[in-house]
Amino acid sequence: MEIVTIIAIDRAEKEVAQACMLLEKEFSVKVQAYQLVSTNYRNSDSYKSDEALGYFEEIVIDFSDIDTLKDTLETISKGQVVLRCRTEAGIQDYSKVISLLPDTIAPSVESLNLSTQKFLMRESMSQRYPEICPKYLKLESFDSFDPGSIDTFSYPLIVKPNGLNSSLFVTKCADYSEVTAAIRSIFRQLGPVYEREYGTGKPSLLIEEFIEGEMYSVDAHIGQNESYTFLPPVRVITAAEAGLGGFFCYRNILPTSLTDADINEANNCASKALKSVGLTNNSAHIELFRTKLGWKIIELGPRIGGYRHDLYMQAYGINSIYNDILIHYGKKPNVTPRWQRHSAGLHTFAEKEGRIEKISGFDEAKLVNSVNYLYLGAVLGQQAKFASNGGLSLVDGVLSNDDALELEQDVAAVRANLKIYVK
DSSP states (O other): OEEEEEEEESOOOHHHHHHHHHHHHHHTEEEEEEEEEEHHHHTSTTOOOOTTTTSSEEEEEOTTOHHHHHHHHHHHOOBEEEEEEOOGGGHHHHHHHHHHOTTSSOOOHHHHHHHHSHHHHHHHHHHHOGGGOOOEEEESOSTTOOGGGGTTOOSSEEEEESSOOTTTTOEEESSHHHHHHHHHHHHHHHHHHHHHTTOSSSSOEEEEEOOOSEEEEEEEEEOGGGOEEEOOOEEEEETTTTTSSSOSEEEEEESOOOOHHHHHHHHHHHHHHHHHHTOOSEEEEEEEEEETTEEEEEEEESSOOTTHHHHHHHHHOOOHHHHHHHHHHTOOOOOOOSOOOEEEEEEEOOSSOEEEEEEESHHHHHTSTTEEEEEEOOOTTOEEOOGGGTOOOSEEEEEEESSHHHHHHHHHHHHHHOEEEEO
């Protein structure tokens, strides 16, 4: 029986173990599974411990010790090696493994670098397809900011970190004074959050023109020779669009009301972004705006989008995690819908910042009919912060229902039940 070695970088969820077992069944292979965790990632807040219930053998290793890393990979690699990296925080470790296993079906290290640092991403996209990008500039420190550098920019502007995701510190600025205040505030807080989130590259900021429009995301599985398989687009409601502060994802909606022509145009824009960074042999998450002047790219990541596996599974029965493994095994992904339901993702922050003193209604919220799961990240005594100040969402969930109206009512019921009290 053929042996397939699956190496998950830094994180391996239970769904990955299920996908490995499905690979064994469908291709009559024997999987040996390892979770390779860097010491830095192991000590960060991003580490999730043993999510796959013992299916993966965890190996904690110093990824900066290339000789030991190489020896470890040579020891565990049997048969065809399939690599998998779920999180953007783990991409830098993923890159080191790829460089030591050149025969694996994996993206280039250069493409991963371009895909995880927003300035380099913008540089590569603007050179090939300037029509999909706004004006932008990179800022290394507050003291290096030249006021004249944004004289030709049109307000409002967006200030955001170069190597972080999840809308951390993303700030919309209406005028020059707000830009300088945002830059000063973010740089004061940026270092610790980069360390906490295992940020990519040196802490720095990107300033760019704000794109007006409706936000969507699309995930893609990319084979060799730029063969793109796009999943259905997801409507993203930001907190700002919902009338709240910040630009974090407040709500996801599947399916959307986009026409086939709209979807083709969105996929074409996403293709340009992927070609710009040269990403192949991997999955990708692309965020974009539908504007009056066409589709524009916000950013992309060389990974499955957050909660997208659950959203696509609930809405269409599409297994994104298994498809990601298939890409790295050299097989075509299967994105044919098995059913169609209405699916929603929700993300909740406290109404104000402060120390969390009480959490109520979570158990009641979990019992709402459409709920597939709710995750409570809030902890008593924890300091609740908005995303614009480096905070993470306190409650995340995915819901689904055959009836769109019932789903909307249940989303509202979950939010009505949840109460997070801060002081």
